[in-house]
Amino acid sequence: MAELLRLYSYWRSSAAYRVRIGLNLKGLRYELIPMHLVRDGGQQHQPEYARLNPQRMVPTLMHGGRVMRQSLSILEYLDESWPERPLLPATARDRARVRALSQLVAADIHPLDNLRVRRYFEEEWGVPPVERDAWMRHWIAEGFQALETLLADDLATGTYCHGEAPGMADCCLVPQVYSARRFGLDMSAWPTITRIEQACMALPAFGQASPEQQPDAPQAQAASA
Structure with a gap:
């Protein structure tokens, strides 16, 4: 069974938006976990999330037990892990x-x-x-x-x-x-x-x-x- 992809995201975050597009272009299924960046002083500051991402930002992508941060790094990880429908060119x-x-x-x-x-x-x-x-x-x-x-x-x-x-x-x-x-x-x-x-x-x-x-x-x- 494939390991679950989980994306910590905020609806209006440009960086999370990039990764959502990349996941969709790859045809990958994922669980979206909303992180409200304004409500309650910013849910990204809660200790549990801060342990996942010390920058206290979105997106964060979980692939099984592996944690990926930074949108461009995540997109490259997706491209290397699922090379079909590439996000980067061949040369x-x-x-x-x-x-x-x-x-x-x-x-x-x-x-x-x-x-x-x-x-x-x-x-x-x-x-x-x-x-x-x-x-x-x-x-x-x-x-x-x-x-x-x-x-x-x-x-x-x-x-x-x-x-x-x-x-x-x-x-x-x-x-x-x-x-x-x-x-x-x-x-x-x-x-x-x-x-x-x-x-x-x-x-x-x-x-x-x-x-x-x-x-x-x-x-x-x-x-x-």
Whole structure:
């Protein structure tokens, strides 16, 4: 019997969203364990979870008794453990390109607009929401400008970030576009990013991973009440 996959996730976490997409693209079944990052002071700070993930962040993936942390590391683990429907290309050169696109989002854009940054602005510095959101839009736009250039000027870009099959870079791009729209960013300046995101969202693997489809989303909880 295959060992159970369990994903600790928060419905609106971009990093958890990436992993949900990757699991879906792989066709892997998993148990989703919601971790509310705001309620009760943040459930990720509870001692039991902090022992699993000392960073007190999501996602965390459990594969049997093994613990995986950090979204890109988890995606690569999935690719190496279940090589069918690969998230990374076959050649070293192409893998380097996809990793660079993925890290542009995960390492350069996302850390500047995540929940920890927003809460620090509000709780420690008293930054008004309008100024906080302007910060978010600025840094997302800076990153998207570079990402748009890299995608638009490379023949390796196809229907998706790399070629004609969705992969790790698309797992990163789609949640970041979702976040950009959440903060009111006009996406018309980046037509290649928008085109790829629309192609991805036409696939069930992406739609089923979207925040509003998660069991801990407010809409889902209201519907089940």
